Amino acid sequence: SQKIEQNSEALNIQEGKTATLTCNYTNYSPAYLQWYRQDPGRGPVFLLLIRENEKEKRKERLKVTFDTTLKQSLFHITASQPADSATYLCALDPADDMRFGAGTRLTVKP
């Protein structure tokens, strides 16, 4: 069956460290993958999109990698700050509709 799995429900790190979140997928062949941030009680906000022919993409302190052989994307936040605390969702689009993972809740402690 098709699955999108984000490595853990929660991740706690110390301020200033790099947070690494994982998104694994099964029985999909996406041409691209997206990452979103969701704060409690709010809708997700788009962060980054990476295409299958782009091994890595960066935006400010964010970096995303996409390995179609491993069927995995890694999402990194460098020099993390308490304001980065949120739930991060990966999503891919096999057809006309988007499929989302359950998310990883990141807490950055001062």
Added chain:
Amino acid sequence: DGGITQSPKYLFRKEGQNVTLSCEQNLNHDAMYWYRQDPGQGLRLIYYSQIVNDFQKGDIAEGYSVSREKKESFPLTVTSAQKNPTAFYLCASSILGVDQPQHFGDGTRLSIL
């Protein structure tokens, strides 16, 4: 300011009632979507629409209905046939295209009285 607006923020439903959740966007997007979010689960697609007067069922359409009479509006009705309606409902819109990001509203939390 362009955006997507959902109302109300909180909604309560009595047994046997239908309720309608509003979703309006002024982003001039052709595509609109409704998702349901339950704790510990990913967003699940209920319905989506790519053009006025047309819409498609998502994975969990049973017990829900939608309309798309205007480009800007995509209301969702939760009918009495939906036996477990308590959830956080999210509306989104996007430009047409398989790699376009979705823009979300801030959701409606529906509870059963």
